[in-house]
Amino acid sequence: MSQQTPRAMTPEDITRIRWISDPQISPDGTRVAFVVTTLSAEKDEYVSHIWVVDTAGGEPRRFTNGPRRDTAPRWSPDGRFLAFLSERDPKKRAQLYVMPADGGEPVCLTDLKRGVSNPVWSPDGTRIAFLSKTGGWDEPEDEEEKKKSKPARVITVMKYKLNGEGFIHDRFSHLFVVPADGSAPPRQITDGEFHDSAPTWSPDGRSLAFVSARHEDRDYDNAADVFIVPAEGGEPRRLTDTAGPVAQPAFSPDGTQIAFLGHRYKNEAGRNMRVWTVPVTGGTPRCLTESLDRTCQPFFVGQGPEWSADGMYLTFAIEDRGDVPLYRVRADGTAPPEPIVTGNRQVTGFSLSRGGLLAFTATDPVNPNEVFVCHADGSGERQLTDLNRAWKQEVALSRPERFTYERAGYTLDCWVMKPFGFSPGRRYPALLNIHGGPATQYGHTFFDEFQVYAGAGYVVIFTNPRGSQGYGEAFCRAVIRDWGGCDYEDVMAGLECALRHCDFIDPERLGVMGGSYGGFLTSWIVGHTDRFKAACSERALNTHYSMFGTSDIGHSFPEMYSGGALPWEDLDWYIQHSPLTYAKHITTPLLIIHSEDDLRCPMEQAEQLFIHLKKMRKEVLFIRFPDENHEMSRSGRPRHRLERFRYILDWFAKHLQPEQVAARARAAVS
Template sequence: MKAFTLVCTSLAMAISGIAHGAEIDISHIQRLGPVIQLTATPLSKSAQADALRANLVTNLVAKLAVNVVEGSGLKKSNSIQVFNQQLTWQAASSTAEGEGWLAYQLPVSTHRFTQGTLTVKGLDNPQVYVNGQLVKSANEVSLNLTNGDYQVLVLADGLQKEVPFSLDWQGKSDVDQLDFTQQKSQRVSAQQLFDAKVINSLTLSPNGKYLLQSTIEYQASQGDTAIEVTELRKVSDNSVMYRWQDNRPSSAVWSGDSKQLAFVANKQIQLLNVAELTIQVVASDIDNVSGLHWYGDSVLFNWEKPFKADEKATSKRFRALEDRWSDWRNNSQIYQLDVASGFIRQLTDNKISSSFLDASVDNGTLLLTRSPVDYAQPAHGLTQLVELNLNALTETVIGQYRSFSSALYADDGMYITAGPRFMDGVGVQDKTIEVNDYDGQLYWRDGKGNVSALSKDFTPAIGSMTKLENDDVILTVTEGDRSPLYLFDKSKKRFSRIDTGVDMVDYFSVAIEPSTPTIVFAGTSATAPQKTFKMTLNSSGKQLLFDSQQQSYANTRFGDIQDFDFTNKHGHNIDGRVYLPADFDASKKYPALVYYYGGTSPVGRHFTGRWPFNLWAAQGYVVYVLQPNGATGYGQAFSGRHVNAWGKYSAEDIIEGTNAFLDAHDFVDPKRVGNMGASYGGFMTMYLATKTDIFAASMSHAGISNLSSYWGHGWWGYGYSGVASRGSFPWNNPELYVEQSPLYHADKITTPLLLIHGNADTNVPVGESHYMYTALKLLGKEVELVEFNGQNHHINTRQARFDWWDTTMAWFDLKLKDQPEWWNSLYPETTEQQ
């Protein structure tokens, strides 16, 4: 074991060769205090010591100045007032006058997973915190730090008179080195990306004056419990009018005159009077209510009755393939609440659930859908579009469709979103090519029932739609790897992109005013955190309402991002982008990670999410993200190559793209390239491992190894396969189900493979990873399987997400950086059977 000392000369780091504990140069440390104040007992002796110190540290961290380094000296630091005492962070070497509690801060940077012991000397009852989180109350504290930037804070009751203060660091081995140089900014952390406050709901009043806004954030002290807040804000000055944290409103909807807000809370339907800010309960003792919609002076809603299984039953007879869905036997119908009297009447009564789409007060009708069991044609599902006459409560089935998404009334007809094959393929651009049912299209159905395609020549894939008063519609679309908003002008039959200034629109709401409709939207870009803006359709000017950058990332640095497209051997342009490390040096050779989905949607330019490209780059990887053939948003021909292919085109593009990426970027080490994907991307990772040895290590999360088993067992397997394997089944196309299944080619795999799976995954059952793990173990191949207990298809809870990210990056550090320490600390070898 070798220890070291760091001494700051400009920004350089010098390492001593002594073999024992090394004292950290005190010039790197700042001190606050002693804080002289009358108190009944020292910090650590209080009856509420843990809470008292945790609260103190939280506030210190929040107010801690980011010191600016100029040359070899500190330029300035912040002052803090504690009761009536003015305190300043100052050099730890200065004389500490008086008695009282003290805090010491020390900047720490690592450039790999680092382990060691921090020894505190000369302090009474010290507590060591890293980035505001308590590590341990002790004089010797073990630290395990991943690649990143940290603030170490030590809190103590006071100084020991007989022992001078010092902080000593001793690494576990020669590689466990720390840099104590004060940084002007910090690399992004996993905690920032998960915990930062973001908007997760926006509902704008019709007149554009009021905004109902919900936020979500996390704090380490709250663990997996999210902090969720809903606020009613005045748009003109962004001031808060009303706030909910408990019993927050759901399914909120504005009345047409913007005077009332109807919502569900505490098993009630409530009305908020905006002028008086008073709440009236108009319906009580209701549960499982959703989808509120104003209809004149009444409110429509869906009310679900959960299926109650026989608790004494020892078996379950399946009624249909859909019975694998846990909520399929629940029944939801549409009800109407008369606000004035509080009377509720049931509008639909059917063995099949009824889902509300839209209402026309002028015509006295509702649009709704039902989904009867029908496997006659791919994708093995059917949607009935039904019109309900509200006066007579009679129903008319408008049509039954295989690729239907939604419908909205307009003055002389209705808009419909569906796949290209809708109405016998009226939306198919080229009858000679295969099309993808997930490539959303926009249609018009006139009053006589005639249907015309509006987006046949429009490349982006249509998502949701919102109708304006003049019958124009605002659309969410997938356009390449971006998700912008578009306006469809009905009179001109023209699509125009709305200049939001963000790559990905996460949420939006529209105030429908006759002349100048107003939009409020929240969105991100590849290296830009979430912002919320207000804008009008006839202007590119924007009013900033919320800025996650300012709140959570003001002192964070990110690497650059560059577009990297290439033309494949078939002449197709393959879209891609490259993330560079935060402290990129073109003279170095970097390991790289290649990420893709390969399924039916592109990998969007989200700032964060389950796949944190910015975090990987911050940890020293060049990251290449590409969009192989089969993805929507690039035209019908491009997305159609997803069908009955299961990796054929996608694998070619990924291999060809990786080679092009390596040829174009000489700062990437071609022998240290890893690849990964999830779900269909996890399938692609396993499939690629049977086709190429270009990758030095691979990770498959929740991947499919056997197409037949996923088709027959996964929650969405038969339906998704109805699109991805349209018309193909194990009995009529066994070649597809065998040849494209990685399991049947496991003997060809030479790449070390990490399999990660949630053992409660219903979408892709955990057996899919077990099949491949069993095969590779019997073949003597290098493979690891890590299950996440209780996790479904997505790893969503806070700590599990961190553990999942750590597992992934530790694997690639092991294989691509020759740094086994992180992986070994997470999953140490043992001779015992556990």
């Protein structure tokens, strides 16, 4: 029987992939629980279940069967139970459940109107701490009451809204504790007009550490602190010194130290988040990663350092030239950090067992996330899952080729992906992609968008210009006061690098695209060059001066990247570094995509650019997605994500592949 010829990846393939996340190894190291998410275009929703795989090998098996989303699996200390979050009632937000680890009926422990997040078992397995929001006005359930006017919102702080959540000025996240056997309702542990996060238990179970900003100037800076509060409730005690942002605290096994991520700079962009420890009795925090010029808080990992069971090491992830490896460092600071899980890939989550096994999820450009296990020093690595094996056999995926180029004393990376059906001797249109942030990175990860564009016949080019993470703090901070300067030059130099090395790129059929900061740079590029035949600017920052007062982070983000200048102090910077200022020079056909509930780069950013271009009778298409926020391309409704792909592919086909558009039209007529 002949083997089927692999086909091109299409937008619909995002509904065929099993997206794996959150690997949690059991305390005895025999099993790993993880989350598998699929997208349903038919139901227009995400469905997540918890799966389990044995570390000794064997087929993974589905553990939960909730109708919607089961997430956040957490083993009890004795390994007999799994706690998890589930949206079992379509009218309620995720609640906390506990289920025997060998199977059985889950028991619901909470019924909180605002839902539950971040479950953490107590060391003795009798209680579970979690976060839930309190306060705020609730939409009435009665239909007659819904018709009445809503109360006014009284705003006294700048940090009153958040993308993806809405208004947060009167809703505060706090710690709760509930008995694991369901014998009593949850009890609120912290309170006040503060947002608490990242709870973690002390080894003796008497207290909880968490992160919160409770200082007087919390509305004016990005600093936070690690606090400790009695597990029965009481006044939290501040442990750190409010020097800058902190995140993800973790008690040492002997309970004498707390490790956390942070840096000691208030309101400064592009700083490395480092690994620190501080005594639980208080004192000056000690940095363990000073010699490692990389951030220890990768954008897509979302967790902090983990202690080894003997308290000797801390394991953590970093961003490094397109990779996300795992490192570990001695907790006493006597040796520099060392890499333990490396390669041209990105680790997206990890956990440690008591016996020294390390479970992690990792992805590379042609492999979505799978689950792996190794020893705590990185040796003996084995892959435990291959849930997308059948799909990968069906689809032809493009592996990027890496090139380097020099700019201003830095070595930069550029990647090029060949299109589906590549044939030597032919020339192909190319799409230059620009990442968001700017303090993020492109690199060795499976990115569905790139594979879809390659599948549609495009060469895909991407690079990490100055301002990106993964190349050191100076590189990341090089764009401060220089948005549209060195970053623009680096991206254009990356394009030239690709053209030099790849004679199959047609220099007359180039497109450029990006989202968020990448949207900013796309809008900037087409206002400064007519090199591209078409462009797509998505969820872009187009005007610094209006973002300042309208974005959820507008009160601080432009200030940090302007070098500390406020609009009334240096309005020229805000105007000169805004793409809208140069819209009059745009001749490139431009597709503008934006979400109507975007609070990060508000809709007015897109509206202003669109109206400017229409007034000048330029070729522009404006696509607005209702009921979506800044994360639409990553986590929006499945039908919207598919629709977005269609608009992008149609736009670039019209301008870069007109012969294919004409051929499809002729075929439709015939």
